[in-house]
Amino acid sequence: YGGYELARELNWKHARHFKKTPIKEWTVNGKRAGQYTRSHGLSFVRIYDAGHEAPFYQPENSLYMFDKWIYM
Numbered sequence: 001y002g003g004y005e006l007a008r009e010l011n012w013k014h015a016r017h018f019k020k021t022p023i024k025e026w027t028v029n030g031k032r033a034g035q036y037t038r039s040h041g042l043s044f045v046r047i048y049d050a051g052h053e054a055p056f057y058q059p060e061n062s063l064y065m066f067d068k069w070i071y072m
Contacts, residue, residue: 007044014040033061036069043069 008019018039026036026045034047047054047061055062 004044004046007042010042012042014042018042028061028064033058033064038069045069 050057
């Protein structure tokens with residue numbers, strides 16, 4: 001998971017805290033949709049069973065992610 005490792009290696013003042021923050025599961029309508037972690041304004045979200053065009057492969061889960069994480 002290159003994106004997660006990249007986020008963990010960012011050089012910023014809260015990097016240590018982000019690295020210690022656990023990854024949690026998230027669900028949409030009671031079904032496992034992916035994983036996320038968030039710390040001090042930096043979020044990482046993984047959507048299960050989705051390629052680089054996540055809205056094409058997982059439209060419902062992608063919309064949920066935008067509604068909950070992007071527009072907070």
